[in-house]
Amino acid sequence: xxxxxxxxxxxxxxxxxxxxxxxxxxxxxxxxxxxxxxxxxxxxxxxxxxxxxxxxxxxxxxxxxxxxxxxxxxxxxxxxxxxxxxxxxxxxxxxxxxxxxxxxxxxxxxxxxxxxxxxxxxxxxxxxxxxxxxxxxxxxxxxxxxxxxxxxxxxxxxxxxxxxxxxxxxxxxxxxxxxxxxxxxxxxxxxxxxxxxxxxxxxxxxxxxxxxxxxxxxxxxxxxxxxxxxxxxxxxxxxxxxxxxxxxxxxxxxxxxxxxxxxxxxxxxxxxxxxxxxxxxxxxxxxxxxxxxxxxxxxxxxxxxxxxxxxxxxxxxxxxxxxxxxxxxxxxxxxxxxxxxxxxxxxxxxxxxxxxxxxxxxxxxxxxxxxxxxxxxxxxxxxxxxxxxxxxxxxxxxxxxxxxxxxxxxxxxxxxxxxxxxxxxxxxxxxxxxxxxxxxxxxxxxxxxxxxxxxxxxxxxxxxxxxxxxxxxxxxxxxxxxxxxxxxxxxxxxxxxxxxxxxxxxxxxxxxxxxxxxxxxxxxxxxxxxxxxxxxxxxxxxxxxxxxxxxxxx
Ligand code: ADP
Numbered sequence: 001x002x003x004x005x006x007x008x009x010x011x012x013x014x015x016x017x018x019x020x021x022x023x024x025x026x027x028x029x030x031x032x033x034x035x036x037x038x039x040x041x042x043x044x045x046x047x048x049x050x051x052x053x054x055x056x057x058x059x060x061x062x063x064x065x066x067x068x069x070x071x072x073x074x075x076x077x078x079x080x081x082x083x084x085x086x087x088x089x090x091x092x093x094x095x096x097x098x099x100x101x102x103x104x105x106x107x108x109x110x111x112x113x114x115x116x117x118x119x120x121x122x123x124x125x126x127x128x129x130x131x132x133x134x135x136x137x138x139x140x141x142x143x144x145x146x147x148x149x150x151x152x153x154x155x156x157x158x159x160x161x162x163x164x165x166x167x168x169x170x171x172x173x174x175x176x177x178x179x180x181x182x183x184x185x186x187x188x189x190x191x192x193x194x195x196x197x198x199x200x201x202x203x204x205x206x207x208x209x210x211x212x213x214x215x216x217x218x219x220x221x222x223x224x225x226x227x228x229x230x231x232x233x234x235x236x237x238x239x240x241x242x243x244x245x246x247x248x249x250x251x252x253x254x255x256x257x258x259x260x261x262x263x264x265x266x267x268x269x270x271x272x273x274x275x276x277x278x279x280x281x282x283x284x285x286x287x288x289x290x291x292x293x294x295x296x297x298x299x300x301x302x303x304x305x306x307x308x309x310x311x312x313x314x315x316x317x318x319x320x321x322x323x324x325x326x327x328x329x330x331x332x333x334x335x336x337x338x339x340x341x342x343x344x345x346x347x348x349x350x351x352x353x354x355x356x357x358x359x360x361x362x363x364x365x366x367x368x369x370x371x372x373x374x375x376x377x378x379x380x381x382x383x384x385x386x387x388x389x390x391x392x393x394x395x396x397x398x399x400x401x402x403x404x405x406x407x408x409x410x411x412x413x414x415x416x417x418x419x420x421x422x423x424x425x426x427x428x429x430x431x432x433x434x435x436x437x438x439x440x441x442x443x444x445x446x447x448x449x450x451x452x453x454x455x456x457x458x459x460x461x462x463x464x465x466x467x468x469x470x471x472x473x474x475x476x477x478x479x480x481x482x483x484x485x486x487x488x489x490x491x492x493x494x495x496x497x498x499x500x501x502x503x504x505x506x507x508x509x510x511x512x513x514x515x516x517x518x519x520x521x522x523x524x525x526x527x528x529x530x531x532x533x534x535x536x537x538x539x540x541x542x543x544x545x546x547x548x549x550x551x552x553x554x
Pocket of ligand 1: 300301302325326327328329330331332333334476478479480499500501504505
């Protein structure tokens with residue numbers, strides 16, 4: 001028995017039933033019975049028991065020798081007997097109960113002991129924060145113990161248990177115990193963990209809830225769309241909704257797709273810059289395009305090579321492949337095609353050293369001029385004419401003040417700031433909210449939010465022409481997070497769920513135009529709020545919680 005850890009009966013009960021709250025929070029090794037470390041408590045009772053026993057035996061020996069009746073007790077003898085009984089009870093609980101339990105139910109006792117150790121460990125790691133223990137079904141508790149002790153790797157639960165929900169629940173409990181902080185509030189039930197296995201998220205412990213609001217109807221190219229936006233930013237949906245209303249009242253917006261091509265750019269190295277240029281000229285020679293396209297397109301029935309663009313840095317060559325990818329956002333598809341071409345090139349250029357399948361000239365999830373200028377994913381332009389009447393009645397501003405603000409803020413102000421694709425008011429707000437709602441890769445918000453917003457007074461200064469030009473909207477309606485239940489429902493609401501069988505790629509292209517149309521609405525509304533001085537007022541109303549945020553602190 002490890003006397004540093006065990007204590008009398010109360011811990012044995014609390015180990016199984018109570019949470020860490022039951023333990024003394026400020027003294028990790030203190031016993032429950034006394035506010036002292038366990039080894040001190042044990043030491044005191046051991047010493048007390050033996051010294052009192054010695055004292056009483058000594059006194060009774062004297063009494064026998066002097067023929068004094070044993071039942072006549074002095075005050076010190078009464079106190080000694082009470083101390084003996086008290087320390088005997090303590091020691092009996094300490095050793096006896098464990099001894100009896102080891103006969104009655106050894107496995108259960110071990111489990112209790114393990115749990116107690118876990119609770120104790122947890123307190124040592126984070127004494128100031130206790131977590132509520134969750135009742136797990138029989139068997140799960142042992143798996144949690146295995147994970148906490150390090151015997152079972154956290155990542156292996158799905159494959160070991162063959163049950164994704166059970167794996168998530170067990171991992172969640174183990175993580176709470178390891179970290180010593182609770183995950184109450186992060187739901188674990190009500191989610192299909194099988195649907196994310198191997199493609200969306202590893203080692204799940206639950207899911208974050210993000211509210212989805214609806215802006216619309218957005219009247220775009222003659223069709224109406226209710227746009228789902230997942231956000232926790234107050235005002236955003238309301239503002240986009242107002243923009244949609246202004247567009248609707250003015251006859252709708254028009255959006256045109258300029259280009260549809262996902263890119264991937266590996267970096268390869270040669271022993272000389274001259275040799276690198278030989279591959280560049282080979283790749284850019286129109287005579288070689290069909291052969292390279294045939295090799296590239298083998299990767300998928302939807303991947304179609306469109307263009308190869310090269311950039312040299314010394315003896316290193318960056319090769320930017322562009323291809324259409326059907327309804328997929330296309331990163332996997334284009335990467336497979338690029339790998340095919342690199343393997344093929346190795347025959348004619350055996351001295352080519354492939355440094356990386358991605359050399360950042362692609363450029364994925366980073367702000368870059370190449371995406372801003374050349375485009376990546378879907379390149380679109382969206383426009384609307386907002387009548388002067390709507391500008392004053394719905395947007396509560398005037399055409400000249402909107403045009404002036406756009407010039408000084410979105411164009412000049414962004415130029416002063418050295419913006420890269422950021423010539424807009426808040427395109428990223430709308431892009432991110434739609435991306436999260438529809439299962440896009442939120443990190444691609446970086447290039448997908450590249451946008452220049454233009455405003456001009458037309459019809460003799462009466463009406464407003466507004467446009468957003470967005471060269472790099474990276475969206476798909478198949479693959480990634482798009483097939484998950486909630487995200488798929490949002491795509492369904494827009495009528496772009498999954499693959500378009502009649503015309504592969506048209507669902508993803510339509511989604512890109514809806515993103516741009518929503519950005520147009522968002523730009524219109526926010527710019528109007530700024531120009532009329534309403535921004536701060538409405539944010540104070542919708543975007544600031546009146547709850548006491550101090551209470552939510554950790
Ligand atoms: P990504 O390339 O965006 O990462 P995935 O590779 O995960 O996307 O998903 C694309 C998969 O969906 C491919 O296996 C492809 O064959 C399949 N697919 C089915 N229908 C289509 C479609 N209409 N457009 C694109 N891909 C499709």
